[in-house]
Amino acid sequence: MQYGRAIVVPPLRLCASAPLRSCAPAPLRLLIERIEQQLEGAVRLAAEVGAKGKQQHIALAQRDPQQRVAAGEPIGAQQPPAHQQLTGDQRMLVEYKPFEPAFYHTDIADWGMALLLSQSAGPRAKVLVDTGHHYQAQNIEQIVAWLLDLDMLGGFHFNDRRYADDDLTLGSIDPYQIFRIFHEIRHFEWETGRRADIAYMIDQSHNLKGKIEAMIQTVTTAMELYAKAALVDHEKLTSAQSRCALVEAESCLKDAFSTDVRPAIREWAVSKGVAADPMDAFRQSGYLERITAERSQRNLAAVTSYA
Numbered sequence: 001m002q003y004g005r006a007i008v009v010p011p012l013r014l015c016a017s018a019p020l021r022s023c024a025p026a027p028l029r030l031l032i033e034r035i036e037q038q039l040e041g042a043v044r045l046a047a048e049v050g051a052k053g054k055q056q057h058i059a060l061a062q063r064d065p066q067q068r069v070a071a072g073e074p075i076g077a078q079q080p081p082a083h084q085q086l087t088g089d090q091r092m093l094v095e096y097k098p099f100e101p102a103f104y105h106t107d108i109a110d111w112g113m114a115l116l117l118s119q120s121a122g123p124r125a126k127v128l129v130d131t132g133h134h135y136q137a138q139n140i141e142q143i144v145a146w147l148l149d150l151d152m153l154g155g156f157h158f159n160d161r162r163y164a165d166d167d168l169t170l171g172s173i174d175p176y177q178i179f180r181i182f183h184e185i186r187h188f189e190w191e192t193g194r195r196a197d198i199a200y201m202i203d204q205s206h207n208l209k210g211k212i213e214a215m216i217q218t219v220t221t222a223m224e225l226y227a228k229a230a231l232v233d234h235e236k237l238t239s240a241q242s243r244c245a246l247v248e249a250e251s252c253l254k255d256a257f258s259t260d261v262r263p264a265i266r267e268w269a270v271s272k273g274v275a276a277d278p279m280d281a282f283r284q285s286g287y288l289e290r291i292t293a294e295r296s297q298r299n300l301a302a303v304t305s306y307a
């Protein structure tokens, strides 16, 4: 919630190394050049709008074993130009995903690869965890704990899922998962006494829900789950864990998760002079009806847009 803006670069490679560039067939060379131009443009844009985060979406992949599997060489460049151009508090975020756009392999398939690439890219590069970019049953909060410990957790793309990268509303399927992630962050901060510098972002795709309402719902849910995680008694929890008092330890987490934090959040909102019920305030505002009318005129020629 510290990051208002980030520059999102559509699917691309982090940086193509010289050998790949020289042996690449013409269309691939053109692609690499376009990617590098796009990256440089993104850095400039980030500076113009004051964005701290610059996200790299690495999404080249192969669908068959007959195709060549990239093993770091094309993307493991030391201090790529886009990293060297970063200034101030800008950072590069390297996102991983084990599947899509193809399913045999992707260039950065997991957090370990993203970590290695971030480390080789330079000190401003950190790992971006998209909660939908994991295999079923993978322990995301453990990844978060590791990256925090290594000071390599750059940010999140929050969403929820039932099957793969469903991009559903945060907490709509498994709110306890998000609670456990927030808990690891809070626990790290409690243990170290310092604030984790994380870019909290949303990466969801709402095809059926109204997009603005879905975002309000997401932010509200994030606040509630974060507040619940903030209620965990860390002293009590670590004491119970050290004694292997597992029932007691579990109660620490469950008691916090079960607490209704909504009245406290409403009170906080009122104290800040903002709406106690953001969804109701949005619906009452008439904003959606107004922009729908305005844009329907403007978009008469448009067919569709990706969610």
Ligand SMILES: [Mn+2]
Binding pocket: 095, 130, 157, 203
């Ligand atoms: Mn993402």
